[in-house]
Amino acid sequence: PAAEAGLYTASDQIVLLSEQNVGSVLVNSSAAMVVEFYASWCGHCISFSPIYKKLARDIKEWKPAVNMAAIDCAADENVKICMEYKIRGYPTIKFFHANSFANSLGMPYRGFSRDVRELRHMIIDSLEYPGDPWPPACPPLEPTSEAEINNFFETNTVQHLALIFEDDKSYIGREVTLDLLQFENITVRRVLDTEEHLVSKLGVTEFPSCYLYYPNGSFERLVVKFEVRTFYVYALQRLPGVVRSGKPPPVFTELLKNRTEEPWRDFNSSRVYMADLESALHYSLRVELALQSVINGQALTALKDYISVLAKYFPGRPVVMNLLKSLNTWLQNQNKGPISYEAFRERVDNTAQVPDAALPEGVRWVGCQGSQPHFRRYPCGVWTLFHVLTVQANNIGDSDPKEVLKAMRNYIHNFFGCRYCAQHFENMAREGLDVVTSLPSAVLWLWYRHNRVNNRIAGDLSEDPFFPKIQWPSPEMCPSCHTVKDNGEHSWNEAQVIPFLGSHFSSSRILTDYLE
Template identity: 55%
Template structure:
């Protein structure tokens, strides 16, 4: 390590300063920050060893310090985050030779060094970022440390006094950052504000720049084989209902299912979770009805424990207007690979959505959703370290949430804290790095600068963004995996129990394949995972079904009417079909099967199968209307040809007659 500052490993620092974020996580390769509370008796021996007589105290341990070193005692240090950060940089630059290999070059560079680097880098496609700044600026050094853990980029700082390079690039603003690559040479880095936080964010998202130790993000990461769920291009400015419904399915049918018996705090947590879902989940009507039914069922349970099998039976009860899909499909929460993002992302999205809906609904208890989330995560969330961290954050100050505005901002700030803690971990998706959210490109007005140049959040703008982003009106229903209606088999069973009602309504009876083929267009487009190859075979024009004459069906019905059946009451038992319905051999086969199921004896039909076969072959890929028109045009063309032949024959006779006259 380059240096150990501010009570690293053996140093001492008042814990209140550590929590202020003096050193970012990206700096940890060069400097470690640690804190020891000397007011705690358990730390007494350590504090005595380093001769700590008062606090806050600050010790600096340079690299290669011996084990018995007590470090350099720093007096009169700044009490604010910016001052501490600048102090650490000064200590890193004052390090004597030999310089540790992990220490980045913080000194300024010259025009000759930049040119030399460009010559050496022509064979590589690495990015070079140059920070132009004033003599007393720390921006360049802070950006260099921010990019310390990233590869395929090098950051150097150039002072305003380096006139040759400043004039060559026509630099007029300080600070500013210019990026070099082989394709575009030097171009100014586009940022929302010329400040350290925006520079670092933009540089970390340059093409090819990735955190060290993480796999290089390739476009091929999004290409899946036929056994995997295909990548869905999505709009990052939208929240997708598919993610929310997938979170419901996974939490209720996978995580809760890990508890064979649900009792005590777990049962209380489940009831609270289902209750807020019933009140505030902005789902489609059948999904909301299913949640309401489960909530009512839980309220009726007076036992101190329930079996998950009982809960599952209530959850999976399906009717025509109450159904919870059993499909997981991530859209906005999909990762570049299967192990990334997914369920944790969708749960954060669900929590944000619920808390916004509760605020819009005017819930009397601003902690209602937060407490339900807290208890659910503590009892059921599969990642136990994650659950422990969330509980630790809740114990800090969740009880101080008194309004819905504070509740929304509390969850947002804790989510950003988790993102900062997980940045660079193995669970981080290289294509979707953990950032402070919302980023500048998603909400420019949410970001501003303090008087000292540090980043700051505009809370009223951030609150407005959150309320709009997670509102029910902003949710997207694109890519929903399945219809919320019950499956085909369920509907067929329902029809069989009420045949009289079907006859009165004149409902169409079709098999499972027909119902799937006649799905609405938006549902077909959502079923992208198994695309069908375009083919003219089996094409149907359902929108013109009433106007299409089925020649096969007409012929079959003609012969069938003449064929005697062994039992004449078949027509009484089999429900009549509307006259406008298309009939095919498959439909008749279905009727025969139904007749057999009713105990009827159906004799074979004496129609010419070869004729029907050739009619089917000739009509492959065409509608019945097309076939009828083709036959009509064929007869018309034959008639025209015959007429023309007759005409020319008559003219020829007339000509011969004239030639025979003297």
């Protein structure tokens, strides 16, 4: 479709406006809308688009209150709409408050910044513009008072009240309030440093700082590595009882009780299990690929590259490695193509009886167990497998930096059963394999893109409530991976992320529990 030909795709969490949806998206919407009117040929728009995408990821959790959209005014079918909205130059960004009328032209942002943080602040200022309708899903953003807090638990049943103490210029309290808007059992309010009685009652000396306040009047400081937005959000999202709205609170004993098919296998969520990797291989080679009765052309090349990287880098048990190597030798010799799946399968099952070579049958998920049969499992195994492979390739250190990622990309593109996932992954891969110029950058590429996926699907129906999607690893898992810039924005310390991934996915740390 034309919308996909512009600067944004469906993977960017930006509503792509068109003649068909412009009325329903901009008129009478329950969320405020930020809209970029751009032309796909305009250089400024092209250079602004990564910033706009980053902003969309950054405020993804705010969607019920404020959502983002874009429209390519250079596309023939959109010209009329852009004229109606009186667009004179590109890019133009306009803010439409909640419940805008059909004739509303929106409020243009003049001379807007190209900095995600400043854009975010500008959006908050617009939301708070006096007199404009308040989006129904938007929690209060104004500072709270001691009197209001004292009444709070009489009128509310939420478990946690988080108070962010800050000066009136700080946006952190409002940002964190919006970041947690889709979570239950927690309310976030900002308190100004001028609220003297409360400040002295809690002994607050640092601004910003965050305190948890309880119905009996007790309170405690939220302990974080840095007093900034992202660290508050990580910490608040994992307080007991805090869950995404509409999701049942995960109760571990319930999970154990309701399981009918397989017993739960205890595992350490900060470790990688060989049982998951072998299960992923079984599923990939015996179930997913079985859908292809004949494999030829581009698909055959993809399969060869996949089996080749497995034979080279999979850190498996000797019997599994013997199987992968013999499978690889056979496959690389199939020069003419096409091959039948049946012939491939015979090699996977080792009917040629290569000594000491086998891939265990069946799946036994451990670190990739889901609380229900439709959660986690195979896609979790696929991610884990490819992270392990990029890390192994980096450890061995003498190959084409893109080898594993290309094999992954082509496997996903040709065979991954979740076609919708495959399309999104292809959109990301198309955007940026060029940055991969070394083996460590391949490890980082996959980690970073996996986080983009986590960001996009956090809170979706596919999310297991027991395993919420986060920007991984959390500050608890890897404190040194996280840092802050001078302006208070969170940033990843990539120099620390690489060794963290290297250790987390390293062959020597993979646990062999639950293997047959």
